[in-house]
Amino acid sequence: MIIEIWTKEKYARNEEEAFIARLAHAGLKVKTARLSRLYRVDADFTKADFSRIASDLLTDNITEHCSLTPGKAGLKNAYRVEVWLKDSVTDVVGESVKEAVADVAGKPPAAVRFGRAYYVPCASGLKLKQAVSKILVNEVVNKFKIEKC
Amino acid sequence: MQNPLSNFTSLSQKQLAELDRTCGWSLNALELAEVQREFRKMGRQPSRGELETLAQTWSEHCKHKTFSGPVSFKSGSKVKKYKNLFKETIVKATKTLDRKWCLSVFTDNAGIVEFGKNGKWGLAFKAETHNHPCAVEPYGGAETGVGGVIRDILGVGLGAKPVLNTDNFCFGYLDSKKKLPKNSHSPERIMRGVVEGVRDYGNRIGIPTASGGLYFDDGYLLNPLVYVGCAGLIPTDKIDKKVVPGDLVVSIGGRTGRDGIHGATFSSANIEEDTSASAVQIGHAVNEKKTLDVLMRARDLGLYNAVTDCGAGGFSSAIGELGSETGARIRLEDAQLKDTRIEPWEIWVSESQERMILSVPKAKLKKLEAILNAESCEYCVLGTFPGDGQLLVTHGDEKIVDLPMAFLHGGVPNFEKKAARRKVKIIDGAPLQPAKTYGGILKEMLAHPNVCSRHSVITQYDHEVQGGTVIKPLQGKYGDGPGDAAVIWPQAATLDLNDFAGFAVTHGFNPAAGKIDPYQMALHTVDEAVRNLLCVGAEISRTAILDNFCAASPRDPEVMGDLVLAAEGCHDAAMAYGAPFISGKDSFYNQSKDADGKEYPIPLSLLISATAPVEDIRKAITMNFKEAGNPVYLAGVSRRGLGGSVYGDMMVAGNNYIAPLDMKAAVRMYTALLKAIKTGCVCAAHDVSQGGLAVTLAEMAFSGGFGAEIDLSAAGREKGLSALELLFGESPSRLVLEVVKDREAEFLKHVKGLPVGEIGFVNEEPLLDVNDGGVQLFREDIFALKTCWKRELI
């Protein structure tokens, strides 16, 4: 199960602007972008368990909201970039979230991995890929995919 | 295909080299032949685990073959031979000086000097580099670099409590126009990643990152340098460690996984495009913090006899080192693993982060386990130290390593390296007169990447956690002036708020001078470090220093020549300043192929990290002007030459001469100045270094919110010195002092007969007005100067 955590739009501007500025630095000019955090929780839990983990543990309900169906950014003509650490790389955040999930759910998940998603409306997926490679991902440690939303 | 290990002893030289490449060992032909000979003698074939162990133990990273090897140095027609360059220069100075307050030098994970008054504490200090990993994955490379050097401090003696982290970085210019080869990162990205890595690791583990430096030169475009250091406090009765036969081998902290395969051999090979993914890890500061908390409690309860860190080579090096006399009997099936898809020999050599090895008496294991559990720290008991001198490693029924320790630690062969003096053309005429005004040049210089404010980096670090950073990297009226040295009051280690003993830490670094004159560079670098310590009022007669050399390929005789000259400089400077080296490290092969396929080496880079005690931290001083009306003095003689200066980098200087340093005169002057500072008649001091005197004055002025009326006619200077050299030259052993106005007479008594001249006074009006014998050189608003200086680097 992948849980996606969104910063509410009114609090997300700083983060988005910083990201847009870095894209521009890498040669890609865009006007908007949305960002989210992803937690892949590998566990034999019920939907209710996952919902509770998402809203009680992983989301700051003041500034964020969560979704159990990732990929809905509400942007037109956007690409979605999903970035994870490679499986061979120890996922430090994933490890500590795994412990916290066990505390909340009362049973430990098999694994938790932490990732990020970026939603960028732009004309060329290739250009986006180049920009992302320059500033965001390092294929030594990351795996990533880009797809049209 | 036949497994080459099954007939290892009969492989040809070519086949051995091929095997070495496939396995990524970075052993040379001589070393491979030696391994082959040994196994022929034993009459059997080696296992993969044994070869891996040897490759790790004999790697450049673990053995420092280049620096501690024989060198033949050719200078003109003269040839000088060294059997062991390191021992005959750096170690020799320490041995000759033979300071009583040096408690442990060159033997343990870090050097240790006495700290405080009653002989209760020692201060452990160590600096490391993590260059190659940072070039490949800046964030993870920097994190694991910081984690590694902290473990050096945790693993020195029976463990020191880290109270300070240091960081010094070298990057290519952020706006560099040079085309980069495929797969290399832009300097901007490397810098961002490295800063974030140091930030996230240091902040999370709760150690202040409070001293460091940042240096830009296009020589570092493909090979950035990341020096990380750590200082910690250790009770003097916890310095000795000794494994007792029968002790258990206990690994605490992180688990072992495939993520840490092949780091030690990696640092010996030039970076290639196909660098294996697993060579770089992401740091886990929280695991290391657990380890730290457990160690400090267990140390004070005496629950183990010895400890060391798992660094390069993983278990194989750490256990090999601890058990070098007793031997070790290890059962790898008992290791805590990250995942099960790992070969037994990989467990043995994996460099997974955040692990420490303890030697634990059987009777104390229970108590140790209670602490480990209380701190939620994972651990495993891997075996014992038997006392038979044999290293026997098994996994279930499978034998992984079965070798005598003596071979592991004694066998490495070494060969003579050729060194030659580099030819550099010195232009020693009068410098070219610039078209710009001095004020204009100063403004441009303040914005130069090697001069401008470092606040955008420093403020990302928690430089005050533990509450002991009393002289901060950013200081003065607005909390943003550039300090010369950090002063640490280690209350979090001593737990005593009524003990005012502290220590200062700073650095010297000047690769630009090294390109012209490596010997003088070494002298200047040590001088700069000592002078920085003086500026805060530290006891410079008790200076202890660390050397960290980074160089390109030692196969190039000129690279080796630079190293020889700098090492000789280190020796001479240590002797002159009475400052022993207590620990050091080196990193070679910092060169790569550029976009056109040409070799692109770094300049010789010597970082001197220095520390000295501060008797009463309440009396330490900062660099900003404090009060209008106070007289301003320049100490030291300004000498000719613009070699290695920031000015020389900015403009066509027409001169690259570097003035030789008179170390005796420097020591005499510094000793007198320290007395003056300690009696309280000096209220601010700042060294003259990057950018020269004009920059020093500007920084003191805008950090205090005061202007100054300066007339340099009383400034000591060499004959024929131009105004340009006076303002922007970087000749060494100079500093600017602000003297308390009603204690001027007292100050003058201290400096009688020394080249210390009054050059003006601090002014309420925020203007820096600099004249020389009636000629105005420039007159600038201090806030305008500050605006130029206070750039956001990232």
Added chain:
Amino acid sequence: MKPKAIILRGTATNCDIETFNSFKYVGAEPELVHINQLLSGEKKVLDYSLMAFPGGFSYGDDISAGKIYAVKMSRLSADFGAFIKDKRPVIGICNGFQILVKTGFLPENKGNAQVSTLYTNDCGHFLAKWVKVRINKKSPCIFTKGLPEEIELPIAHGEGKFIVEDKKIMADLTARELHAMTYSENPNGSMLDIAGITNAAGTCFGLMPHPERNFFAWQNPDRPAAAREAAAAGYQFFKNAVDYVG
């Protein structure tokens, strides 16, 4: 008798020792207690008369700052609730403030729901610098009694932007002067420049700046010779707490 102060720890609670030293210096008898010791029943919070949540990066601040520590505390919320209700002084500094906010102990509300948050700084990253803060003299906060109107303290946090969504809660907070400390120049984007808040009794106080790092004048980045050897503003926070129970 010296009042016993519980200094709460967990993994990567990094400012525990200087907080311990500060309480000891002003006359308390501090003890470092790991959350594991509370969860196992080895120690009980109600055995102490003062409580501190020090700064740091508890459990790496993964998910969000203080969140995992807050989750671990949830099984003990009755004890913590009783401690606060009993008006025994509680101070949460930086990460400690984040924990108090995420457990819902601050701002005070009936169901201990999280009604506010400390979010990522506007600059987007960790920031360590000295700032000037104003002390709300009308606030019931016992920790800030007797301090001048403006003092200097260092901040060191990545998530310090104080946000209250519900306008009523915010109006109530200010009407009752529970915003005990505000920034003179807002470093992180906090609503109403809020740097620290208290409960109505004034006994439970959370703040982002670090008073234990400006405990003595020689810890100040500006070191005028004359003022170098005195206690500084931060000292008063701890002294007030000890005086209150003593």
